[in-house]
Amino acid sequence: MLRAMDSAVAGLRAHQNKLDVIGNNIANVNTFGFKSQTFSFKEAMYQTSTNSTKGSTTAGGVNAAQYGYGTMMGSISTDMSSSTPTYVGGLNATISGEGFFITYPSADKNVAVDDMKKTDFNYTRVGQFNIDANGYLVDANGNFVYGFRPDKVDSPTKFDGELVPIKAPVDVTGNNFTGDSLQLKDVKINDLGEITGTVVSTDAAKSGKTVSLGKVAVATFQNPQGLSKKGSYYYGASESDNSGTASATIPGGSTSKLMTGYLEASNVDLAKEFSDMITTQRGFQANSKIITVSDEILSDLINMKR
Incomplete structure (x- = not known):
C-alpha cells in the first residue's frame, strides 16, 4: 500500500x-x-x-x-488569559486578574489551604452566586462556595485559615455558624470578597444588623494551564497533575480583587x-x-x- x-x-x-x-x-x-x-x-x-x-x-x-x-x-x-467582564448585577463577581473561585458539591469539608489539591474541589472563573434556603453561598449549579469565615460575627476583622463553606451565621454576635441561619436581605459582595447581609428578624435587637458571612477564597496555581476542564465551567486539580503549587487567599493585596456585579465573558476570538x-x-x-x-x-x- x-x-x-x-x-x-x-x-x-x-x-x-x-x-x-x-x-x-x-x-x-x-x-x-x-x-x-x-x-x-x-x-x-x-x-x-x-x-x-x-x-x-x-x-x-x-x-x-x-x-x-x-x-x-x-x-x-x-x-x-482573562476576558472582558460583562455587567449582570446581582450577587455576582468576577476576578480582576488571575485566580479561581473554589466550590464543592457538599458542605461537609473543612480543608487546610495546604491540602487543597488533596480535595476534589471545583475551580471556576464564574462567580454566579446566590444564598440558598439554608443560608449557604452557592453557585449557579448549587455547589457550595468555599472561603474563610470571620473570627467573630460582630467584629469580622480576622478570618480563619481553613477553607470552609460560606454560610450565614446563627446570631449577630459571637462565632456561631452551626444550626439554622439568620434570615438575610440585601446580601452583597465587595471587591475584597466579603459577603455581608442585613438581618431580617422579629427581634428588634437583631433586625437591621449587618453581619458578615465570610470572604470568598481566590485560588491560584503556579501553572493554571495544568488544570483539567471538568465541564460546566469547572476545572479540577490533583496532586499528580502539572498545575504546580496551589494557594488560596482572600482577594486584595497581592491577590486579585473582585469586580462585583460582573461575570467574565468567553475569551474565544471568533475571527x-x-x-x-x-x-x-x-x-x-x-x-x-x-x-x-x-x-x-x-x-x-x-x-x-x-
Missing part, C-alpha cells in the same frame, strides 16, 4: 481533531468563563531508508533519507476561529485528495495486466 495514503489518513484524523476543538470553541463563544483551546500538530513516525553517515577521507558524508507517515495531535493547550476553520478545512480537503490520487494509482497498477 502507498505510504502517501497512510500519511493522508493520518492527516485526515488530525485535521478532524482540530476541527473538533475549533467547533467546541465556537459553540462556547457566549459561555461565561470559557477559555478557548488551541490544537497543534506534530510529525508522525518516520521510516529511514538511508542512515546519516559522517564520512571520511575516502568517502563523503551522506544525509539521512527518511519517509514520513503524516501528522498527529501535538497538544491541545488552553488560553487562560481567529473562523480563519483556523478555513485553513483546517483546506488541509482536510488536501489530504482527502491525496487518498483519491493514491486510489487512482493503485487502480492503474491493478489494470496494468488485463
Whole structure:
C-alpha cells in the first residue's frame, strides 16, 4: 500500500481533531468563563531508508533519507488569559486578574489551604452566586462556595485559615455558624470578597444588623494551564497533575480583587476561529485528495495486466 495514503489518513484524523476543538470553541463563544483551546500538530513516525553517515577521507558524508507517515495531535493547550467582564448585577463577581473561585458539591469539608489539591474541589472563573434556603453561598449549579469565615460575627476583622463553606451565621454576635441561619436581605459582595447581609428578624435587637458571612477564597496555581476542564465551567486539580503549587487567599493585596456585579465573558476570538476553520478545512480537503490520487494509482497498477 502507498505510504502517501497512510500519511493522508493520518492527516485526515488530525485535521478532524482540530476541527473538533475549533467547533467546541465556537459553540462556547457566549459561555461565561470559557477559555478557548488551541490544537497543534506534530510529525508522525518516520521510516529511514538511508542512515546519516559522517564520512571520511575516502568517502563523503551522506544525509539521512527518511519517509514520513503524516501528522498527529501535538497538544491541545488552553488560553487562560482573562476576558472582558460583562455587567449582570446581582450577587455576582468576577476576578480582576488571575485566580479561581473554589466550590464543592457538599458542605461537609473543612480543608487546610495546604491540602487543597488533596480535595476534589471545583475551580471556576464564574462567580454566579446566590444564598440558598439554608443560608449557604452557592453557585449557579448549587455547589457550595468555599472561603474563610470571620473570627467573630460582630467584629469580622480576622478570618480563619481553613477553607470552609460560606454560610450565614446563627446570631449577630459571637462565632456561631452551626444550626439554622439568620434570615438575610440585601446580601452583597465587595471587591475584597466579603459577603455581608442585613438581618431580617422579629427581634428588634437583631433586625437591621449587618453581619458578615465570610470572604470568598481566590485560588491560584503556579501553572493554571495544568488544570483539567471538568465541564460546566469547572476545572479540577490533583496532586499528580502539572498545575504546580496551589494557594488560596482572600482577594486584595497581592491577590486579585473582585469586580462585583460582573461575570467574565468567553475569551474565544471568533475571527481567529473562523480563519483556523478555513485553513483546517483546506488541509482536510488536501489530504482527502491525496487518498483519491493514491486510489487512482493503485487502480492503474491493478489494470496494468488485463
